[in-house]
Amino acid sequence: MPELPEAETVARTIYPHICNCVFTDSQLLRSATLHPLSLPLSALNNLVIRGTRRRGKLIIFDLGSANNQSDAMSPSILLFHLRMTGRLMARNGAEDPIKHTRCYFNLRKPDGDAVRLFFNDTRAFGQIFAATPHLLDSWDFWRNLGPEPLEIDTDTFAQRLNSNRAIKIALMDQSVVAGIGNIYADESLFKSGINPLRPAKSLSMEEVDTLLHSMQDVLRLSISQCGSSIRDYVDADGNAGSFQNSFTVYGRGGKNCYNCGQPLEKMKVGGRATVFCKECQK
DNA sequence: AGCGGGACCTGTGGGC
């Protein structure tokens, strides 16, 4: 399930395939894949991809004008949210779309060769959003996106956790911090020894500090392993990540805790499968 | 404010 480390990996691995490429045209094969607030994909024509980056779970392409003329009405950003099963991949030439291709973009490389960028998504939850900065600010989700977990300090994190909600729910709330989903919430809470059901505001300053650094360690380790591959996820080169081999609790309900040996609890928290050790997480 | 549950999707895997 693409979360922060997977989005980071895709943003990094897609870059060499599409940097400085110009959009020639686009095919949207499933209309709902385009965000309702997005500009039409035809607005991308003749724009160039200057760079790729990540914000939370979103993959961002920064666009420019191919002829260096600025136009306030043309999109400067193309966003991708992979949700659960979205994949972004580039192929030379004009390869055919596959069953789950929701959209593809025809690009022209600086040397004139053709590249086709595919957005494939089995479950069809993923979305694409072409926007001006102004348009992006009209999107509540974007405007409310919390800070990057790898960039905040303990005081900021503590302020944002001032809520009675279960700590796991707060961690996955994208307006608290951006990029944490089910996997990294469970893994971070286990590493920090905190029970996922604890009210967020019940954590001491020391616990908040421990949680922040555990979360950052987990995210950095996963990024270094190119993310976690469960079922669908692969990077832009089609390579699987390997962080799934480092899972301590996610997907291990009923199995023994690596720390104390007791069986791990599995329950629903906020409607999502949650695994933790009731001995080690207080 | 915050929670639970449904909707959106489709492939997988367990149970019978």
Next chain:
DNA sequence: TGCCCACAGGTCCCGC
């Protein structure tokens, strides 16, 4: 082998 159904999960939306 085949059928059914629960499950996976990020976000939005609705009702309590």
